[in-house]
Each structure stands twice: as C-alpha cells, then as structure tokens.
Amino acid sequence: MATIQIDLSGMKGFFKAEDFEKFKKDSPVQQRKLQNKTGKGNDFLGWLDLPSKISSDEIDQINQLTASVKNKVDFVVVIGIGGSYLGAKAIIEGLSDSFSAFREKGTHPKILFAGQNIGEDYHYELLDFLKDKNYAVVVISKSGTTTEPALAFRLLKSDLENRYSESEVRNRIVAITDSSKGALRTLADQKGYQTFIIPDDVGGRFSVLTPVGLLPIALAGFNIEKLIEGAKDMEQTTSTETFENNVAAQYAVARNVLYAEGKTNEILVNYNPKLHFLAEWWKQLYGESEGKEHKGIFPASVDFSTDLHSMGQYIQDGKRNLFETVISVDKARNELRIPSDPEDLDKLNFIAGKRIDEVNKMAELGTRLAHIDGGVPNIRITIPEISEYTLGQLIYFFEKACAISGYMLDVNPFDQPGVEDYKRNMFALLGKAGYEAETEKLRDRLQGE
Ligand code: PA5
Numbered sequence: 221m222a223t224i225q226i227d228l229s230g231m232k233g234f235f236k237a238e239d240f241e242k243f244k245k246d247s248p249v250q251q252r253k254l255q256n257k258t259g260k261g262n263d264f265l266g267w268l269d270l271p272s273k274i275s276s277d278e279i280d281q282i283n284q285l286t287a288s289v290k291n292k293v294d295f296v297v298v299i300g301i302g303g304s305y306l307g308a309k310a311i312i313e314g315l316s317d318s319f320s321a322f323r324e325k326g327t328h329p330k331i332l333f334a335g336q337n338i339g340e341d342y343h344y345e346l347l348d349f350l351k352d353k354n355y356a357v358v359v360i361s362k363s364g365t366t367t368e369p370a371l372a373f374r375l376l377k378s379d380l381e382n383r384y385s386e387s388e389v390r391n392r393i394v395a396i397t398d399s400s401k402g403a404l405r406t407l408a409d410q411k412g413y414q415t416f417i418i419p420d421d422v423g424g425r426f427s428v429l430t431p432v433g434l435l436p437i438a439l440a441g442f443n444i445e446k447l448i449e450g451a452k453d454m455e456q457t458t459s460t461e462t463f464e465n466n467v468a469a470q471y472a473v474a475r476n477v478l479y480a481e482g483k484t485n486e487i488l489v490n491y492n493p494k495l496h497f498l499a500e501w502w503k504q505l506y507g508e509s510e511g512k513e514h515k516g517i518f519p520a521s522v523d524f525s526t527d528l529h530s531m532g533q534y535i536q537d538g539k540r541n542l543f544e545t546v547i548s549v550d551k552a553r554n555e556l557r558i559p560s561d562p563e564d565l566d567k568l569n570f571i572a573g574k575r576i577d578e579v580n581k582m583a584e585l586g587t588r589l590a591h592i593d594g595g596v597p598n599i600r601i602t603i604p605e606i607s608e609y610t611l612g613q614l615i616y617f618f619e620k621a622c623a624i625s626g627y628m629l630d631v632n633p634f635d636q637p638g639v640e641d642y643k644r645n646m647f648a649l650l651g652k653a654g655y656e657a658e659t660e661k662l663r664d665r666l667q668g669e
Contacts, residue, residue, distance in 0.1 A: 223604050224454070224613050226467045228474050230588060230598030231543070235477045243476045243628060247469040248461040250627035255459070259627050261634030266421030267619060270429045271451035271612075279444060282431060285394065285414070286438040290328055293356045293392070297346070297376060298436045299335035300360035301368045302504060303424025304396075307615070308436035309333060310501040311428070314494050314611050315442050328441030329356070334376065335369030343375055350379065356392040358439070360432050362418045364402025367643070373404075396431050423634050425505050428615055443608045450612025458620045467601075468617055471545075472624035474599050478543045479517050479629075483597060487535065488521040489546040491584050494606055496523050498547070502618055509626050509633035516629065525583045532587075536594045543597040547614075548584060551605045552577040 253259030254268065289296065298308060312331055317323065321330065332355075334346055357380065359373045380389045395408040396416045408415045416431035427433065429451055434444045458468040475486060486506070488499045499521035510516035522531050535542060552575070560572035571579060588598050601617075603610040626633025648658035 223610065224467050224617055225602040226470050226474075227600040227602065228470065230592055230600060231474060231478060234483070234543075234597040235481050239477050239480050240473065243473040243480075244463055246628060247463060247466075247473050247624060250472075250624045251461055251466075251469065253627055254623055260632035264421055264423045264426070264634035266419045267423075267426035267429070268623075269455065270422065271448050271455045271616060274429070274448055278431070279434075279448070281416070282435050282438050282444065285435070286328075289356055289439060293329050293354050294325060295332055295350070295353050295355040296329045296358060296436070296439050297332045297334050297350070297355060298358045298360065298439075299333075299369045299372045299376070300396075300432070301336045301366060302508075303427050304360040304362065304366075304369065304432055305333060305336045306425075306497065306501040306504050307428025307433040310497040311433065311437050311442065311447065311608075311611050311615075312440045313497040314606055315608065316440070316494075318493065326441065329439060331436055331440045335359075335366075335372035338368055338371065343372065347375060347379060350376075356394070358394045358396065358435060359404065360396040360418075361402070361404050362398055362424055362427070362432075364397050364404030364406075367646070370403070394435070396435065423636075425501075425508055426619055426634075428501070429612075446608035447612035447615075450609035450614075451616040452612075454613040454616035454620070458617065468620035469624055471599065471601070471617070471621040472628060475517060475543075475545075475621075475625055476628045478597055482541055483517075483543040485518045485520060485542045487542060487544045488519065489524055489544050490521075491524050491546075491580050492549050492552075492606065493523055493526070495547055495549075496521075498611070498614070499523075505618060505622050506625075508636045508639070509622050510629055510631060512631040512635075512638070515631060524587060525580070528583070528587060535591055535596060540595045543599065544591060545599040545601060546584070546588065548600055548602045549604075549606055550602060552580075553606065 250259070254265065257265055298305070300308075308331075320326065332346065334343070357373070357376050359369060361369045364370075377389075377393065380392055384392065390412050393411075393413045394415070395404050395413045396418060397404040397408065399405070399417045399420070405415075407413075416435060418427055418430055418432055422430055424432075429448065434447075437447065438444045454468075458466050460466050461469075463469050463473070478486075488502050490496070490499060503519045503521055506517065506519040511518070522535075535544070556576050558568065558572050558574055558576065558579070560569055588600070592598055601614075603614060623633050644655070644658060645662060648655040648662050651659060
C-alpha cells in the first residue's frame with residue numbers, strides 16, 4: 221500500500237493553468253517511453269523493475285553475509301562515492317538513532333564511510349581511528365576506476381594486509397562492482413574477494429536498491445525486505461498513466477510547470493535532521509540526471525528549522541527563482557513533551573505539556589505560509605513516518621519522477637558526461653600517462669593567469 225501523499229495546493233497562483241494541462245498531457249507520453257524503453261538512455265532502465273524483480277536468493281545472500289559479519293567485526297568501512305555512497309548513507313542516517321556513533325556497541329557493526337572525498341586529514345584520522353579496531357571493508361565501484369574510492373581502498377587494503385594473513389584479509393573485504401569489467405572486478409577475482417554485482421543496466425545514482433545500497437543497509441542492522449516492499453508498492457502505484465493516481469507523474473509535472481515559470485531552483489526541505497542525507501542523495505539524483513545541455517532545475521536542500529536561521533532570509537525575500545519541496549513526516553518516532561518551568565523566563569510555559577513535534581509542525585506550517593506569501597511555491601510530500609518501508613517508497617518515487625521529469629526536459633536522465641571534465645584536468649595536472657597534451661595546455665593556461 222503506497223502511502224506517500226503529494227499536495228500541490230501551495231503552488232496555486234504561481235503558474236498558468238494551460239501550462240499545467242500541457243505537462244499533464246505530456247506525462248503519460250513520457251511514462252510510456254520509459255515503460256516501452258524507447259526514450260533516451262534506454263539501456264539504463266534496469267532500476268525500473270528492480271523492486272519487483274529482485275530475487276530472494278540475492279536478499280538471502282546479503283542477509284547471510286550480514287549474519288556472518290555481525291558478530292565478527294565492530295566496524296564496517298563502506299567505500300564509495302556518488303551513486304555508490306549516497307543511497308546507503310541516506311537510508312542508514314534516516315533510520316539510525318541520532319547518537320548511535322557515541323553509543324556503546326550495538327547488535328550490528330557501526331558503519332563508517334570512506335572514498336567519498338580526497339581529504340588527507342579525513343583518511344589519516346580514519347586510519348588512526350581504525351588502528352586498534354576490528355573492522356571489515358565493503359568497496360563499491362561500478363566502473364572500478366573512480367579515483368576517490370580507489371585511493372581509500374588502497375589505504376585500507378594495505379592496512380588490513382599489514383595486520384592479517386592473506387586468507388583473513390580475504391574474509392574482511394567484499395567488493396560490489398560490475399559482473400565482468402573494471403579494475404575492481406579484476407582485483408576481486410585475483411584475490412578471491414566475495415563480490416556482489418551491480419547490473420549493467422542500472423546507473424550509479426539509481427542503484428540504491430541493488431547490493432550497492434542493500435548490503436550496507438543490512439550490515440547496519442536494517443530490514444532490507446521492508447525497504448524493497450515499500451519500493452515495490454511504489455513501483456506499482458506509479459505504473460499507472462492515470463495522472464490523479466500517480467504521485468511521481470504529479471511531482472514531475474509540478475516541477476516542470478514551475479520551471480517554465482522561471483522557478484529554476486528547487487529546494488528540498490526537511491524538518492527532521494534524519495533526512496539530511498536523503499536530500500544529499502536526491503540532489504545527486506536530480507542534479508546529475510537533469511543538469512544537461514544548459515538546462516535543468518538546480519537542486520538545493522535545507523534542514524529546517526536549523527537553516528531558517530541561515531537561509532530563511534534569502535528564501536523569504538531573495539531572488540524569486542525558487543520553489544520548495546517539503547518532505548513532511550506525519551509522526552515522530554518517539555514522544556517527548558515540553559516541561560513546565562516555575563520561573564518561565566523563556567516565556568515558553570504557554571506550550572508546556574505539548575509535544576516537541578507539535579512545535580515542529582507549527583514551524584513547518586508557519587514557514588509554508590510565510591514562504592508562499594513571499595513568492596515561493598510549495599510542493600508538499602507527506603510520509604506517515606520514517607521507516608524502512610516509507611524510505612523504500614520515497615526512493616522509488618523520486619527515481620521514477622526524476623526519469624519522467626528528465627524526459628519532459630528532453631534530456632537523457634541516465635548519463636553524466638559532464639562529470640568527466642574535472643577528472644581529465646585532475647589527471648593531467650597529476651601527470652598521468654596518456655594526458656601529456658592536456659598537461660601542457662593546462663600548464664600554459666595557469667602560467668598565463
Ligand atoms: O551516478 C553515477 O553514475 C555516479 O555518481 C557514480 O555513481 C559515481 O561517480 C561513482 O562511480 P563508480 O561506482 O563507478 O565508482
């Protein structure tokens with residue numbers, strides 16, 4: 221049963237009715253292109269039916285590995301970047317206790333991440349932290365050649381090799397990569413690491429429902445069957461061409477209608493810090509899928525009410541090219557009421573006895589009204605609570621809407637040619653063989669600056 225609700229009433233008055241009708245009429249056309257695999261990037265549509273196609277064997281394999289690692293190590297370092305990092309990070313942060321890092325040992329290993337940056341201090345501190353710890357590594361790279369995870373893996377592999385025998389190192393490393401191509405596949409085969417496969421037709425940012433996301437999420441102690449069940453229900457809900465019943469089509473249409481009105485920046489808003497990394501995942505999904513051919517909505521994000529004290533002024537009163545998409549959570553996981561204070565110096569006794577969540581909800585409603593008054597259209601996406609099931613729904617919902625929306629923009633939502641440019645420059649500047657001409661060109665350019 222899909223439970224995501226979308227409310228477009230907060231964008232009333234910000235668009236022309238005929239534009240809405242135009243995009244609404246276009247949405248089944250774009251959906252059909254996806255379903256029939258006739259649109260751009262149609263060799264990367266494996267994610268479309270992942271939730272309904274995932275085999276129980278694959279889930280069993282992940283759960284078995286989780287069970288065997290669970291009592292063996294205290295930490296698992298998950299190495300990956302972009303689509304090989306953000307999905308797992310988003311779900312794990314969404315479901316974890318906010319202070320789990322500082323709590324005593326739990327039932328599952330604590331998950332650490334690496335390979336998502338090239339900070340020397342980060343890596344030094346990670347190795348320093350791990351030096352007396354019992355840990356394993358999950359290295360994730362579809363291409364197997366991405367610099368950031370390859371660097372981190374080199375460091376951790378060498379640390380493990382200095383500590384353990386060859387067979388013990390093998391027990392402590394799992395690789396998630398392509399079935400046959402790439403450096404990580406070659407290394408894993410040579411060394412005999414256990415591997416999981418990223419399907420050929422699933423791109424990085426659409427891969428959270430493959431072992432890329434599922435293994436780290438299971439290792440962190442969360443229920444991947446529930447996550448998949450949520451995604452599967454959303455797969456079914458969003459397969460209809462009836463606009464009124466299809467939340468993904470509604471979201472895709474709403475964003476494109478607003479974009480046509482010059483609302484070029486979308487801010488994903490949450491009122492629950494657990495959703496911070498869901499927004500980071502969402503930014504990659506939409507930014508990398510739509511930002512092409514000098515087109516696309518710029519995806520940004522804020523955590524409210526925290527950022528009402530930093531970004532609130534701009535959103536209320538700055539350049540009017542923004543719209544907000546709020547992820548609203550109906551029910552907090554825990555109950556906590558505001559105590560009464562005999563002195564009442566902070567003048568908060570008027571809300572004594574109320575739940576913290578009620579104050580949060582009024583902050584949300586008050587902000588929605590103020591921002592709409594200030595010229596910021598509002599899309600509201602509601603989930604009943606944060607759980608494996610609802611996050612599974614959200615993941616699939618955003619993926620499907622992103623694909624429909626990308627097709628409406630007439631771009632290929634499944635490639636990322638622009639990501640290569642910085643890499644070429646970085647390799648040329650580092651003097652990599654094969655980049656000599658670029659190195660010389662860049663040196664001349666830098667000397668001229
Ligand atoms: O969405 C994408 O394809 C990218 O963000 C990749 O996930 C990211 O660059 C990591 O690539 P790889 O898994 O090949 O190391």
